[in-house]
Amino acid sequence: MKKILLTGVSGQVGHALLRQLTELNEYKVVGCDRQQLDLTQPEQIKHVMREVKPDLVINPAAYTAVDIAESERELAYAINATAVQILAEEAARLHASLIHFSTDYVYDGTKPSCYVETDAVNPVSVYGASKLAGEEAIRNIGLPHLILRTSWVYGSYGKNFMKTIIRLGQEREVLRIVADQHGAPTSDISIAQSVLQLINYWQPVHSEQSGVYHLVNAGETTWYGFAKAIETQYKALSREYGWPAMALKEIQPISTEEYPTPARRPVNSRLLTAKVAKQFGVTLPEWPQALTQVMAELDFTSAET
């Protein structure tokens, strides 16, 4: 039986993938958390790869603390670039292929319209630059690969914007949310379901299929628009499900300048997904629909939520 090595199973995407990949009958999935595979340890990466001998490596693990990365450059690069290079080198030695995740933050956000995969990259943060370095390492090694650039990831598991808005909405009457950054919230479920489809349609022997693909939910909004949708959907569902009531009465739109952060973020994170649709027939649901699907998974009786 063929084997998949999946990293970062304690993260949002890794967790969703671990659930979803059980549907693949022809693969055995070996999921690793940080204890089993620490990406800051090159020798451990080599050891695990040589022990497991995967046919396919899926790497959602990453250093994702965008603001802290500004002061932890070395660690961000160790995990997002050096470790990715070693994973790709080891995968190439085994004639395995690689599915890797990257980010809208490789772009500077100055393009007035949606980004396509061939647009120039120009990260404006350490996190974005470290993710781009990981992409470049994979391209240089040249093994069969899919680099999936996604954005604004959230789900019912892990820490994310949706969970923060729900928690703050239960505590506060007024929230102020940035309304001038544009992009697509993308659910962990949508990503995992798309990856399952990709594994079924991708033929790694066809080298022209290797490359970068945007993978985000359809439609676009701002962080403010996303927060409003979370508020509306939560309030509608909380009555039905008996969830804790929201204290929230008002969400105020603010500018990026009014909410300074250590890392700069692109004002335009809108990514066109025509390439993944054309190449593999993969289309992702509209983001409000994906939000409803995630909301239905919320469980306020568990410590996780």
Ligand SMILES: NC(=O)c1ccc[n+]([C@@H]2O[C@H](COP(=O)([O-])OP(=O)(O)OC[C@H]3O[C@@H](n4cnc5c(N)ncnc54)[C@H](OP(=O)(O)O)[C@@H]3O)[C@@H](O)[C@H]2O)c1
């Ligand atoms: N989150 C977003 O909004 C977003 C947006 C665009 C792109 N992406 C990309 O999408 C992918 C998945 O993101 P996500 O949201 O699922 O991230 P996440 O929830 O922050 O999870 C990151 C995972 O990486 C693991 N990790 C961190 N350092 C590690 C190390 N030294 N060794 C091994 N594992 C380590 C974490 O383990 P611990 O639980 O032990 O820390 C966790 O399992 C990443 O490539 C990310 O760059 C994310």
